[in-house]
Amino acid sequence: MKTVIVIGAQGKMGQAALTGLGKHKVITASRSGEGCDYKVDITNEQSVRQLFEQVGHFDAVVNTVGFCEYANFVEMTEQQWMTTVMSKMMGQINLVRIGQEYIADNGSFTLISGILNVKPIPFAIADATTSGAIDTFVKCVALEMPRGIRVNAINPTVLEEAWEVYGEMMPGFQPVPGTLVGKAFERAVDGFLNGEVLFVDA
Numbered sequence: 001m002k003t004v005i006v007i008g009a010q011g012k013m014g015q016a017a018l019t020g021l022g023k024h025k026v027i028t029a030s031r032s033g034e035g036c037d038y039k040v041d042i043t044n045e046q047s048v049r050q051l052f053e054q055v056g057h058f059d060a061v062v063n064t065v066g067f068c069e070y071a072n073f074v075e076m077t078e079q080q081w082m083t084t085v086m087s088k089m090m091g092q093i094n095l096v097r098i099g100q101e102y103i104a105d106n107g108s109f110t111l112i113s114g115i116l117n118v119k120p121i122p123f124a125i126a127d128a129t130t131s132g133a134i135d136t137f138v139k140c141v142a143l144e145m146p147r148g149i150r151v152n153a154i155n156p157t158v159l160e161e162a163w164e165v166y167g168e169m170m171p172g173f174q175p176v177p178g179t180l181v182g183k184a185f186e187r188a189v190d191g192f193l194n195g196e197v198l199f200v201d202a
């Protein structure tokens with residue numbers, strides 16, 4: 001049994017991740033802290049550091065947070081870009097950058113990207129771009145991690161549980177159940193994969 005910190009646990013992707021982590025001691029966190037063990041803001045270095053210090057020993061971090069702004073490219077402001085970059089890209093990079101100081105030997109980080117960087121749709125340029133950045137980040141940073149620490153990303157298509165929200169903007173996509181995406185999180189945490197992007201598509 002590993003101690004796994006799941007960030008964004010009450011969100012749709014967090015709930016999907018939890019379905020694959022049943023055999024572990026799970027510690028949950030989110031920005032509001034509602035329904036979770038801890039509060040953390042992944043866009044704030046001090047908050048991230050405080051989470052890891054408060055938890056103490058942990059073997060894995062599963063992040064399912066990455067806030068994205070949606071707009072047509074020509075209408076998207078720099079502020080909207082920066083909000084997305086600071087959450088979905090830098091927020092996740094900072095979890096690994098700071099977390100590697102605290103995580104146990106042979107621990108793992110599992111990040112979230114999303115299928116829109118390989119299957120683009122209108123309005124999702126910032127999500128797609130930062131998802132692509134995360135896929136590249138995990139492949140490359142895995143080569144530099146100390147103490148046997150692994151880093152992977154889950155790149156899922158839309159969840160069945162989120163189809164009501166995103167379905168209209170994603171014609172021709174087939175949603176997948178959260179339990180299937182949970183299996184990918186399980187493989188990332190329990191397996192030996194490193195520097196991999198685990199696609200879950202239909």
Ligand SMILES: NC(=O)c1ccc[n+]([C@@H]2O[C@H](COP(=O)([O-])OP(=O)(O)OC[C@H]3O[C@@H](n4cnc5c(N)ncnc54)[C@H](OP(=O)(O)O)[C@@H]3O)[C@@H](O)[C@H]2O)c1
Pocket residue numbers: 007008009010011012013014029030031032033034040041042043064065066067068087088112113114115127155156157158159160162
């Ligand atoms: N849903 C899908 O079908 C799907 C598919 C592929 C990829 N993704 C990606 O998965 C990620 C999460 O999506 P979701 O659908 O799960 O969103 P969601 O249901 O809106 O949940 C978002 C979660 O993130 C937390 N959060 C937001 N900003 C935070 C911050 N700065 N620090 C800490 N926690 C924060 C929220 O916590 P509070 O409620 O406490 O604020 C909430 O738990 C996104 O990057 C999305 O692109 C989603």
